[in-house]
Amino acid sequence: MADVAKLAGVGKMTVSRLLSGSANVSKETAERVQRAIRMLNYQPNELARSLRSPHSKTIALILPYLYDPFFATCAHAVSTVATQHGYSVLITTSDEKADVEQKQAALMLRRRIDGMIIIPAPNDDDYLRSKEFENVHIVTLDRPAAQSRFDSVLVNNRAGARAGVAHLIDHGHKVIAFLGLAKSLFTMQARYNGYREAMSSASLAPENYVECRSPEETVTLVHALMTGKKPPSALFAGNNLTMRYLLHALNTLRIDVPRQIALAGFDDFDIADVLQPALTVVRQPVYQVGEMAANLLFQRIARGEYPTKGHRVVLSTELVVRRSCGCHSESIVTFAAKSVADTTDE
Amino acid sequence: MADVAKLAGVGKMTVSRLLSGSANVSKETAERVQRAIRMLNYQPNELARSLRSPHSKTIALILPYLYDPFFATCAHAVSTVATQHGYSVLITTSDEKADVEQKQAALMLRRRIDGMIIIPAPNDDDYLRSKEFENVHIVTLDRPAAQSRFDSVLVNNRAGARAGVAHLIDHGHKVIAFLGLAKSLFTMQARYNGYREAMSSASLAPENYVECRSPEETVTLVHALMTGKKPPSALFAGNNLTMRYLLHALNTLRIDVPRQIALAGFDDFDIADVLQPALTVVRQPVYQVGEMAANLLFQRIARGEYPTKGHRVVLSTELVVRRSCGCHSESIVTFAAKSVADTTDE
């Protein structure tokens, strides 16, 4: 910058003013400076700017992994919104490990980010309430942080799962199993609760939660389920990953859907409708979840306020009825959700 | 930091030395400083460090979008390797637009990143050879940059596609269509070339490239193809996105695979094996592509060398034979690729 100033025959300050656009610079000198900038191919150092100003124009995004299309789409939305606001995104994956997440979050803090969007790993988000995190805006995605001042964007997991399971019940199924990922995940708990509500409402006994850790394990679990003393006639998958595990397992075990067993699940995905049979799923507004989280964050950043109690935005889901449940025609039913809620379990 | 120094009764320099671990500090003072750091909950400002040192410990990752599982998995690999090296990742999406990519790349440069990994949008990567980019390490992913000094990590697109199409020919198909995304994409051109080679080798006439811009358009195109004067008996999809478009279209048009038409494609994906029929695909080592690119970049950064001619690493693909081609048993064939090549078209 000093070089530019020298070449233009002005002080560094004039150059700085011109770039920030704010203050008064005479047309003539402005033009001289512009020329000098082009001649030297001057690029301002954003690092130095960030050091000086209270804003680094950077946010952090921490999520478990990117190979889940749900998370990937959220990340895409966040990136898009950030670019619109002139912000950069520091991304990092936690692999669902709370300690990794915590270390990465601390690192982001030292990089002076203006805010962070987190899909928190289970079991330990206490660190977010420690002193270091007091001066950073945080929005949580897909899962809330316990008793926190942070905004969260969720979907109505419980109501969605309840409706999906109720639909299976409407088909006359009495024994329905719920399969999910790690039970410690917020979304899995909420959806399992929805499942239990649906079962209880129909005076049916809820089955135990079936935890699928891998495709291989799922084969074993499904086999055990089907050859047990109370074989289910329908299955509900807790998310799109579980559903894919399940499809593998049913394929391996040569169990026909929906003749031998009916199927439904939470979270739609790209080719769920071209499978044979097409899958009945509870669809969540994936892109909007990420978009809303980013918008909330930038709103907080713009206002600079740190509320003591965060808002919980709950987006609505819809039941997409296709064939795997046993239906012969397709339809969509939407479940409204309060846009701001304070329930502890959605 | 000044506070810590004051509390410990030492100079800032001693604190700095302790943190960087390099120089000599006596045990006693070290302990005093440590205590002061803990008491004040001191966190070093990485921004200031980056400003001072020649390394910002940050790399940039620019890719078209994240909702493609191929790109998402590459991004995951890059993020993982970066964390291993103690680096942070600034991510941004270009939406396949060269101008967006260029602007974002320039912004990254001003943020003083140590290196960048790019999946370049088609048609315009000249900007990478301009003066500003002289002092940054760049590795290209999935697609090369023309005549450049940058390393690239690719897969053997042409050989893979050739083998996939040859397999369809072995089934007796005479008219095979190639469907892909934008024709301007490097991978699509290379794969289409492989298709043409396979056809020519069998003395068959290659069909024109069919460009699928959306699921809807694909329905129209496939319909036109099937009702045209030379309806194909087999289709080859240029990538996983095209394959999904195609599956939608075939489903909509109620065309049965593989009875009415045989199917194969480039790029495996998660549930390609549970579809009915299971899809025959050319599989590329997705995670390894991202991992290798990141490793190459960190190697360059570590050595600090800017070679005049970049290496082109070409990873091998394999043909995963399942059912959509008409086969009744499954198998895998791997195609070796030279690990370093200088061909302009892979």
Next chain:
DNA sequence: CTGTTAGCGCGTTCAT
């Protein structure tokens, strides 16, 4: 082994 000086590139403050 430790402290002092200087400067990374920029923007704010005050003076002109």
Next chain:
DNA sequence: ATGAACGCGCTAACAG
């Protein structure tokens, strides 16, 4: 309308 000086938080280079 413009410039000089100072400081953001840190570290390299030189003293002591």
